[in-house]
């Protein structure tokens with residue numbers, strides 16, 4: 001680990017000011033991604049701004065038609081929340097599949113979305129539910145938020161404060177976990193909210209999470225696993241690595257999409 | 266899924282310890298058959314350098330085990346005992362991979378037989394079936 005200064009933020013405003021003042025600095029949320037990166041010396045920020053103690057960033061509530069989750073809310077809280085289980089059970093189930101108990105007790109939704117790991121689960125839920133990411137500066141629709149591998153629309157001193165998930169009529173998530181890390185080798189999130197049907201795929205795309213228009217069209221006509229029969233995504237543009245080839249991932253997208261639709265229907 | 270391991274360890278003095286050894290051995294064997302693969306890139310760099318990439322068997326990868334013994338007293342020591350440390354690990358990979366080759370209908374199955382490897386083997390079975398028609 002390289003040397004860095006440590007600041008503990010009192011509130012969001014304070015965190016934003018500290019980020020700006022410290023220059024080459026990074027927010028510290030649950031630390032599940034950032035701390036290992038520092039330990040391996042893959043990053044060497046001059047300062048960390050810890051938002052772990054910022055109360056206003058944590059919590060789960062239903063507000064009108066939206067389920068609102070604060071950025072510092074841990075995966076374990078989402079997985080076990082009665083509010084989430086009732087409003088969007090697929091989201092609670094998704095949080096339950098993240099890593100292991102230690103990761104779920106520390107890792108946060110804000111950290112996961114800001115990091116935008118191509119194999120992370122929450123990006124699929126955000127895109128698959130048409131969420132809005134609220135920051136210290138603006139509101140960003142999920143369709144415009146995820147920009148590529150580990151890249152988002154966030155500016156340098158911009159802080160995610162909340163994620164607003166419209167409560168769908170039904171939703172489902174199916175994940176084929178990497179047997180070692182338990183990140184998604186492929187994960188597919190499907191949802192239906194009136195005429196808005198979404199299919200979002202994580203773990204597979206070279207550019208991170210993406211939607212599948214052809215599957216959405218088929219599900220709009222008939223929201224069932226059967227409607228997806230014969231619809232295949234092409235291996236082109238999908239990841240190939242030591243865990244799975246693009247061809248295998250393409251196959252898994254079809255299988256996981258059907259399982260997700262079956263669990264949602 | 267049912268897993269039965271029958272071994273001949275001679276006289277079993279402490280059954281609990283012996284059964285534990287067999288459990289550990291089976292887990293190691295299943296890991297070898299299905300999960301554990303050390304991968305190097307073309308520059309010789311180990312790319313499975315952490316448990317995020319190198320898959321060790323864990324409890325949820327394994328079924329419950331049914332362990333039993335056939336006792337043939339060992340004639341060359343006064344206790345009549347035999348070694349048992351690695352027994353589980355010897356038959357386990359063979360049993361697992363034989364089950365897979367039996368299911369796919371050919372022997373072109375690598376170790377570890379990861380989901381992708383089994384998927385590829387199933388594709389090959391379909392091709393072989395077509396060619397035979």
Ligand SMILES: Cc1cc2nc3c(=O)[nH]c(=O)nc-3n(C[C@H](O)[C@H](O)[C@H](O)COP(=O)(O)OP(=O)(O)OC[C@H]3O[C@@H](n4cnc5c(N)ncnc54)[C@H](O)[C@@H]3O)c2cc1C
Nearest residue numbers: 029030031032033034099107108110111114120121160182
């Ligand atoms: C063993 C292991 C297994 C895992 N398995 C999975 C899995 O199966 N699925 C999955 O999705 N993830 C998995 N993860 C990742 C985990 O979910 C992390 O918790 C998450 O990616 C990062 O969240 P964090 O709160 O720990 O963020 P941190 O590590 O603290 O921060 C990550 C990045 O986000 C930035 N950041 C944090 N909060 C904010 C904010 N509010 N606004 C703007 N930027 C912010 C930080 O500056 C940093 O760059 C795993 C991690 C480990 C170690």
